[in-house]
Amino acid sequence: MARNDEFIFALRNANPIDQVMSSYVQLKRTGRNYVCSCPFHSEKTPSCNVFMDTQSFYCFGCGAGGDVITFVMKIENLTFMEAVRELAQRAGMEVPDNNRDQDNGLAQRKQRIYEMNRIAANFYYTCLVKGDNKAGLKYFYDRKLTPQTIKKYGLGFAPDSWYSLSDLLRSKGFSDKEIADAWLGGLSSKSDKAYDMFRNRVMFPIVDLRGNIIGFGGRVLDDSKPKYLNTSATPVFDKGNNLFSMNFAKNSPLKRIILCEGYMDVIAVNQAGFENVVATLGTAITSGQARLISHYADEVIISYDSDAAGQNATRKAIQHFADVGVDTRILRMEGAKDPDEFIKKFGADRFRMLIDGSDDAMLFMLDRCENDIDISSPAGRTKLLNRLAEVLSGIQNPLELEVYTSRTAKKYDFPYDVLKAHVDNLSNKKRLSQNNKEWKNITTQTTLVRDDINPDAVKHKKEARAEETIISYLLRRSGEAASIAQDAPPDIFVTDFNRRVYSALLDKMSSSDNFSISLLADEFSVDEMGKITGMDARERELSITPQVFRDCIAVLRNSRSSNASSDGSISDDDLRNLFNSKKG
Numbered sequence: 001m002a003r004n005d006e007f008i009f010a011l012r013n014a015n016p017i018d019q020v021m022s023s024y025v026q027l028k029r030t031g032r033n034y035v036c037s038c039p040f041h042s043e044k045t046p047s048c049n050v051f052m053d054t055q056s057f058y059c060f061g062c063g064a065g066g067d068v069i070t071f072v073m074k075i076e077n078l079t080f081m082e083a084v085r086e087l088a089q090r091a092g093m094e095v096p097d098n099n100r101d102q103d104n105g106l107a108q109r110k111q112r113i114y115e116m117n118r119i120a121a122n123f124y125y126t127c128l129v130k131g132d133n134k135a136g137l138k139y140f141y142d143r144k145l146t147p148q149t150i151k152k153y154g155l156g157f158a159p160d161s162w163y164s165l166s167d168l169l170r171s172k173g174f175s176d177k178e179i180a181d182a183w184l185g186g187l188s189s190k191s192d193k194a195y196d197m198f199r200n201r202v203m204f205p206i207v208d209l210r211g212n213i214i215g216f217g218g219r220v221l222d223d224s225k226p227k228y229l230n231t232s233a234t235p236v237f238d239k240g241n242n243l244f245s246m247n248f249a250k251n252s253p254l255k256r257i258i259l260c261e262g263y264m265d266v267i268a269v270n271q272a273g274f275e276n277v278v279a280t281l282g283t284a285i286t287s288g289q290a291r292l293i294s295h296y297a298d299e300v301i302i303s304y305d306s307d308a309a310g311q312n313a314t315r316k317a318i319q320h321f322a323d324v325g326v327d328t329r330i331l332r333m334e335g336a337k338d339p340d341e342f343i344k345k346f347g348a349d350r351f352r353m354l355i356d357g358s359d360d361a362m363l364f365m366l367d368r369c370e371n372d373i374d375i376s377s378p379a380g381r382t383k384l385l386n387r388l389a390e391v392l393s394g395i396q397n398p399l400e401l402e403v404y405t406s407r408t409a410k411k412y413d414f415p416y417d418v419l420k421a422h423v424d425n426l427s428n429k430k431r432l433s434q435n436n437k438e439w440k441n442i443t444t445q446t447t448l449v450r451d452d453i454n455p456d457a458v459k460h461k462k463e464a465r466a467e468e469t470i471i472s473y474l475l476r477r478s479g480e481a482a483s484i485a486q487d488a489p490p491d492i493f494v495t496d497f498n499r500r501v502y503s504a505l506l507d508k509m510s511s512s513d514n515f516s517i518s519l520l521a522d523e524f525s526v527d528e529m530g531k532i533t534g535m536d537a538r539e540r541e542l543s544i545t546p547q548v549f550r551d552c553i554a555v556l557r558n559s560r561s562s563n564a565s566s567d568g569s570i571s572d573d574d575l576r577n578l579f580n581s582k583k584g
């Protein structure tokens with residue numbers, strides 16, 4: 001067994017998949033295994049399975065799957081070696097030397113950007129507190145931030161200069177291209193020399209969950225445009241999947257997060273004693289961000305501006321959180337437009353009371369139903385009834401539904417039965433279309449309508465199915481690898497991807513007594529790992545006998561000998577019939 005394989009095997013044993021996954025999602029036991037709501041797509045019925053015997057996971061909804069390393073790569077957006085280091089640290093293991101230099105170019109590029117960001121953040125902070133230009137410091141002091149808060153967030157000031165940061169980075173050995181790669185500088189068409197991207201702005205560093213500085217937000221001090229300039233997409237920064245101040249909020253023992261609109265709101269609320277506060281990075285909340293929050297909180301308090309744009313954003317956020325099963329409440333501030341202003345005017349204690357008494361999202365949505373409707377006219381009342389029923393039909397819990405329906409009926413003087421019948425009708429329709437959608441997801445995954453990972457499979461459906469069945473068969477019988485390889489040598493495989501998987505499996509199985517699919521994780525991408533675990537997950541339903549295995553070999557040999565590329569497809573039903581007829 002190669003040294004790397006030994007280490008990967010030990011690493012995987014030291015990090016049981018259920019333990020690692022349960023720090024991100026809630027696992028529910030089913031027999032020896034677990035299911036959970038998939039962290040990689042939005043769903044109401046859990047379709048992500050965790051298999052203890054193979055230490056793997058697979059989602060029948062979106063096809064995500066793999067071993068514990070793949071899981072960490074995917075959920076934390078890491079390279080293979082980064083995930084290995086993370087898991088080694090978690091288990092208190094030392095990564096052996098011969099594993100260290102295997103980083104591909106991307107991991108190195110990311111390290112260089114983290115390093116540049118760290119230098120930039122230090123530079124901006126020094127300019128803020130020690131620089132000649134005090135405008136930045138005055139801005140923060142006017143906003144009543146303390147020196148401790150400024151330090152905690154590493155706030156800074158980018159001087160009004162075209163080259164001060166880029167010169168510093170160049171002096172430390174970073175190339176102009178790297179500076180532009182990190183989005184700290186731009187390259188002009190006239191010269192190849194990078195110039196500073198952020199100028200004359202107060203700076204807010206954005207830190208990820210592991211403490212790396214991944215980007216910056218910069219705000220102007222005057223009225224020039226744009227008011228906020230944020231780091232654009234870089235290899236380390238994806239604004240749709242990160243949140244400002246989540247590095248602090250994740251440590252809060254409360255399973256509750258306050259969601260604000262801007263950096264200054266977050267910092268003001270944090271300074272007032274609330275660690276559990278975050279903001280999106282200059283965009284509306286995304287489903288990825290809602291999912292990230294759902295790993296740390298059961299409840300979100302949305303604290304957006306009271307203007308029309310803020311209210312619209314609130315409605316969208318409620319939907320995203322409902323999709324991932326997080327309860328929402330809405331903060332209604334009288335006498336202030338945002339939390340920053342509220343705390344300054346009325347103090348932290350009043351803000352705490354506000355949070356404890358915040359309205360729930362359902363009341364917010366129901367109250368909005370009467371907007372722009374003349375509720376005294378019959379047409380208006382019909383419209384109102386429809387809107388109310390639509391909102392109420394989103395409630396999952398029957399008791400809650402009862403409470404809100406009777407309260408709403410009373411408030412608008414509708415007969416309870418009429419409103420209830422309307423709501424029930426709508427929820428039934430929704431449930432049906434939801435079921436259809438989830439079923440459709442599952443069937444597209446398994447019927448190879450289109451296959452990005454194994455493009456040959458579309459042309460050779462029957463063969464690809466046979467190959468996948470052989471791979472599944474092998475995965476369950478790593479001890480018999482040698483005899484399986486003799487019956488079904490890799491060269492009878494028709495599709496390239498499946499042949500690659502099969503050869504890699506045989507190779508790993510023959511060179512080690514301890515096989516685990518983790519040994520494939522550095523050779524195959526996370527999406528490919530999903531596909532491989534999917535083959536294994538499907539076999540659990542079908543249970544492949546030696547006879548089926550031999551039939552599959554025959555399918556491949558026939559295809560080779562006739563040398564005709566078959567477009568004959570085999571449907572799921574055919575396959576199931578085949579299995580059933582051969583059983584026993």
Ligand SMILES: [Zn+2]
Nearest residue numbers: 038041059062
């Ligand atoms: Zn999924």
